[in-house]
Amino acid sequence: MSGGSAALQPPADAVKPVRHADAPAPGELLGAHYSQCFGCGGEQPHGLHLEARAGEGVSLTAEFTVQSAHQGAPGLAHGGVLTTALDETLGSLNWLLRTVAVTGRLETDFARPVPVGTTLYLSAEVTAVAGRKIYSSAVGRIDGPDGPVAVRADALFIEVKVDHFIDHGRQEEIRAAMNDPDQIRRARAFEVNP
Numbered sequence: 456m457s458g459g460s461a462a463l464q465p466p467a468d469a470v471k472p473v474r475h476a477d478a479p480a481p482g483e484l485l486g487a488h489y490s491q492c493f494g495c496g497g498e499q500p501h502g503l504h505l506e507a508r509a510g511e512g513v514s515l516t517a518e519f520t521v522q523s524a525h526q527g528a529p530g531l532a533h534g535g536v537l538t539t540a541l542d543e544t545l546g547s548l549n550w551l552l553r554t555v556a557v558t559g560r561l562e563t564d565f566a567r568p569v570p571v572g573t574t575l576y577l578s579a580e581v582t583a584v585a586g587r588k589i590y591s592s593a594v595g596r597i598d599g600p601d602g603p604v605a606v607r608a609d610a611l612f613i614e615v616k617v618d619h620f621i622d623h624g625r626q627e628e629i630r631a632a633m634n635d636p637d638q639i640r641r642a643r644a645f646e647v648n649p
């Protein structure tokens with residue numbers, strides 16, 4: 456059972472999340488938000504290569520197969536890597552809201568060890584929104600989408616402007632991302648579809 460600290464309890468004035476009209480249809484793959492992302496990027500050789508698929512409402516599913524580069528104890532996934540998988544999955548939900556947001560708080564419960572070679576089946580949903588604060592939860596199962604829960608997390612994402620990345624990211628990567636036509640399109644979409 457998740458502990459869920461007070462900071463992760465939505466306030467009384469929180470509202471239900473609203474799926475953006477242009478959100479990908481249920482069943483559609485979301486694709487990587489950045490090719491170098493450790494969670495979802497296709498150009499990170501040791502990354503998670505997590506693939507998320509839109510669900511109904513503001514929910515999604517995702518899969519990630521634990522590789523030998525992801526070990527902590529011999530033959531077992533590192534807890535931080537599992538938390539990364541949860542963070543990436545929860546972060547992907549914001550695309551369904553068309554909101555740019557970063558993780559403010561993330562609490563993970565580790566219920567079962569996850570061996571190398573295992574596919575983690577993740578499901579996540581936004582539970583509430585209060586101003587810039589987006590509350591969400593995720594679980595990761597093994598042995599199939601309906602298998603036993605291995606990890607679960609509750610999170611609070613905070614909405615930011617695209618400037619957050621431009622102001623704080625290393626200039627080299629920001630310039631490269633700005634020169635990627637798809638990134639620019641995406642950043643523009645964020646600006647015009649808040």
Ligand SMILES: CCCCCCCCCCCCCCCC(=O)SCCNC(=O)CCNC(=O)[C@H](O)C(C)(C)COP(=O)(O)OP(=O)(O)OC[C@H]1O[C@@H](n2cnc3c(N)ncnc32)[C@H](O)[C@@H]1OP(=O)(O)O
Pocket residue numbers: 462488542543546555556557558559560586587588611613615617620621629632633638642
């Ligand atoms: C060209 C480039 C294109 C780029 C296209 C980008 C694409 C999209 C990429 C997304 C990438 C995803 C990847 C996976 C998700 C990460 O892993 S994101 C990376 C990890 N997270 C970070 O680096 C965030 C670092 N933290 C920060 O920058 C700042 O602390 C934050 C989170 C922006 C908040 O700062 P702030 O904007 O000054 O907001 P602040 O007023 O402090 O807080 C706002 C509210 O949130 C609450 N809050 C803030 N932090 C917390 C906390 N830790 N606990 C509880 N409550 C909190 C405050 O109490 C406040 O509540 P109210 O008073 O409104 O009730």
